Amino acid sequence: MNHPLPADSPDLEAHLNALLDKLTTQQKVRLLSGDSAWSLPAEPAIGLRSIVMSDGPSGVRGVSMDDRDPSASLPSATAVASTWDLDLVDRLGALIAAEARAKNVDIVLGPTVNLHRTPRGGRHFEAFSEDPWLSGRIGAAYVAAVQAHGVGATAKHYVANDSETERLTVDARVDERTLREVYLAPFERMVVEGGAWLVMSSYNQVNGATMSANPLLREPLKDEWGFDGAVVSDWTAVRDTVESAASGQDLVMPGPDTPWGDALVEAIRAGKVDQAAVDDKALRLLRLAARVGALDSVAPVATPPAPWQHDDIRSLLRQVAADAMVLVHNDGVLPIAADTAPRLAVIGHHARRGRNQGGGSAMVFPETVVAPLEGLRERYGADHVTYAPGLVPSAELVPFERGSVTDPVTGGAGIRVRYLDPQGTPFAEEVFPSGRFGWLGDERLARTATLQITAHYTPDCTGRHRLGFAGIGRATFRIDDRVLSTGPIAADSDDVLQAILNPPSRAFDVELEAGRPVEITLEFQPDLPGGFPLARLALGTEDVFGTPAEELAQAEALAAAADIAIVIVGTTETIESEGFDRPTLALPEGQDELVRRVLAVNPRTVVVVNSGGPVLMPWLRDAPATLLTWFPGQEFGAALADVLSGDREPGGRIPTTWPAAEADVPVWQVEPVDGRLEYTEGIHVGYREWLRRNPTGGPAPAIPFGHGLGYTTWEIAKPAVETASDGSVTLTVDVTNTGSRRGKHVAQAYLSRTEPSAIDRPACWLAGYALVHAEPGATVTARIDIEPRSFEHWSTDEHAWIREPGTFSIRVGAGVAELGAAVDIPAPRD
Ligand code: BGC
Secondary structure (H helix, E strand, O other): OOOOEOOOOOOHHHHHHHHHHOOOHHHHHHHOEOOOOOEEOOEHHHOEOOEEEEOOOOOOOOOOOOOOOOOOOOOOHHHHHHHOOHHHHHHHHHHHHHHHHHOOOOEEOOOEOOOOOOOOOOOHHHEOOOOHHHHHHHHHHHHHHHHOOOOEEEEEEEOOOOOOOOOOOOEEEOOHHHHHHHHOHHHHHHHHOOOOOEEEEOOOEEOOEEHHHOHHHHHHHHOOOOOOOEEEEOOOOOOOOHHHHHOOOOEEOOOOOOOOHHHHHHHHHOOOOOHHHHHHHHHHHHHHHHHHOOEOOEOOOOOOOOOOOHHHHHHHHHHHHHHHOEEEEEOOOOOOOHHHOOOEEEEOHHHHHOOOOOOOOOOOOOOOOOOHHHHHHHHHOHHHEEEEOOOOOOOOOEEOOOOOOEOOOOOOEOEEEEEEOOOOOEEEEEEEOOOEEEEEOOHHHHOOOEEEEEEEEOOOOOEEEEEEEEOOEEEEEEEOOEEEEEEEEOOOOOOHHHHHHOOOEEEEEEEEOOOOOEEEEEEEEEOOHHHOOEEEEEEEEEOOOOOHHHHHHHHHHHHHHOOEEEEEEEOOOOOOOOOOOOOOOOOOOOHHHHHHHHHHHOOOEEEEEEOOOOOOOOOHHHOOEEEEOOOOOOOHHHHHHHHHHOOOOOOOOOOOOEOOOHHHOOOOOOOOEOOEEEOOOOOOOOHHHHHHHHHHOOOOOOEOOOOOEOOOOEEEOOOEEEEOOOOOEEEEEEEEEOOOOOEEEEEEEEEEEOOOOOOOOOOOEEEEEEEEEEOOOOEEEEEEEEOHHHHEEEEOOOOEEEEOOOEEEEEEEOOOOOEOOOEEEEOOOO
16 A cells, blocks of 8 residues: 555554454464563564553653663652643643653553552552542543554553552452442543553452453443453463453563463464454454554554653643642741742751652653752752751662763763673673663573673762662672672562562662772672563662761751751652552651651741652641642652742642541551452542541541642632533532632532432542632632533443432532532433
8 A cells, every 4th residue: 555544544444454354363363462571563464563562651661671761750640630630631641642752652551540449559659549530530631642642541450450469369359330430430431531542451350350351351341331442461460371362351461472372373273262352352453553653554643743852841740740739738838938038957868869750660760850959959049958868767779870970991971781691701781871770571681691780989978888789689799899798689579570670779888988989890690580581770879877866966956947947758669669558658767756856846847748649647737837749750859849939839639538547547458368359348439438437427537638728718609500401510610719829729529419319329429620720819710510420320230320310419619628518409311
């Protein structure tokens, strides 16, 4: 074909079927398994090139696992949800698509729309909300935005992968109504409204069947919702041939060795798997290829986006990060105007080593990260900002940053890595920009017995330093000619993939002289999982601190001497990341104590919390102001300075309830019993359960769902309600900025049932919202559309969505705990 067929041509399906007919069974089967860690195979016979995938979702890592190919680091999903701003999601989607194309990536493995069923979920930061409707809205907007630029998005992890404990095998037991109304709902919206090209099946089981062979892949996903894209497995999730191939699972990742391949060809021959089922999978793959522009006979759906300018990336990420920060309360200490030249004491390890992103597969490698301390020094002047780490949460290896060490061979910036074969002969070498090293599916690693890594490090002060490394395997670590360690380092978790991605570290005290370089050498024999070339290593330093008493005393002294103290606390990689759940919601040891001590010496203290999900804040009532940053991406420090100084408003409204005490958390248990995790709370997830318990004297959360302050004040009037003939309801509501500066507000509409109902109902449920920006004194008349689905429930008798006649009521306000008067709405008729 000379002229490629337009992707939206009515002849496309016929064309794809014709291509399919040209393939043998073997060729079709080959298309369904990865040919590497991140790609699907090409098939020159039909003009199909290889399709490349990448994590996701808070940036696009690409196929490299270290700083060799840097990526923009976006705010975490919790932060994005916190903005409630679909226009920002749209712009982030455009950025993600541009990042993907710049790295030759066709498919981004995100967004994650599992729910915040419990705050203990280790991967909480990577998902949007505890509310299915809000998660679906934001997820669908993300999908549509990425795909509008011709890059595929992946709704993951389908479904009920809401916690990490025993995640590869756990059987989530969820009843039919709960599945439909809560856990499937965001996926439904991403498929039906967002038009997702891919869905990723999760590791876990649901109701006794593993998700990569679960009937839910056909019904409702494909048959009822009309999903015409491809179901890709989570990495290594497919562990059998026949069951998974006979199910709605379409693609198996990673490759090249998967349980499909020849075994599947054989199963088809033996009549164990239908040829038609395999044809359908291959057709879906071709449809996906057409969409992402991987078939030379079909024109791409969109012109590939141009790479973004560095400054444009930075300014969008800075805006989103600020717009996501949640100001929990403020006695007036904020904003801190820079023109008054205040003396600030910035306290906390996170001020220097803040967490811009969550760990695990979502991790990307940004070129630069603005640390909070750096951002504040920039905004307020370095001589107006003092710093002390205070009580340090836990020692962590900090990999050498770009430019901080030199290559012993050339003397230029970087670290030399030599690949040695089993005879000890080097067969390849390269210079890495930083002390982070990652290999996935790299054939050189498969041939390597030993990695020899060397760098020159020049200390900037004389005294005790801690140098070290991380990795799983056998290591010999030297400083100059001194061997500091030799021997094996084993994985510290049963989840092999996670253990490799977050390897254990070792660090050693050495006395060094300022300005005198030392040579650091790490000889490493990596343990490759099943021989697969996957490894992560690090080389770097650990911060050296005084005794806890000394550090605390210094923090107190600085805080006492300052006009305002800013104490920054948060979680660490070891307590909040992928692959495990959180045993406790408490901040790492010493952090609460640090906050208390600073509060005691400076009454004008702002507490900043840097975590991806909820933490306990026992000092909350005593703090003059508390600000949550989430994992705000690479512009962390710049955005924080914007918000604290008042250059921007903190725009976040909390998308998940934060508890005041662990005992109050509605769903605590994440440990399966005999492999099963019962979703006994049913539809009463998150704020729905908090509110259900409240009328009976239940505990109040620390931060109720939807809450968040800016720097102005608001009034939301009683809404006017109009019901259209199609059953949709429109609210019009006046939102007035009653304060003295321009601001953003989120007027949220919650439905509830006012009269007795034949079914168990949530206390109330989010059904719509309006995002308003207004000048001081201005009133904006906002429109909130409520869809017919918001009045429906899933009937387990009829296996369908139905609407119970009777009266519902709607309340609008600034969060579930800040709602105005109820307005009745009769259940809309069809
Ligand atoms: C995660 C997925 C991710 C995949 C590839 C898995 O462990 O669950 O979210 O996309 O790895 O990195």
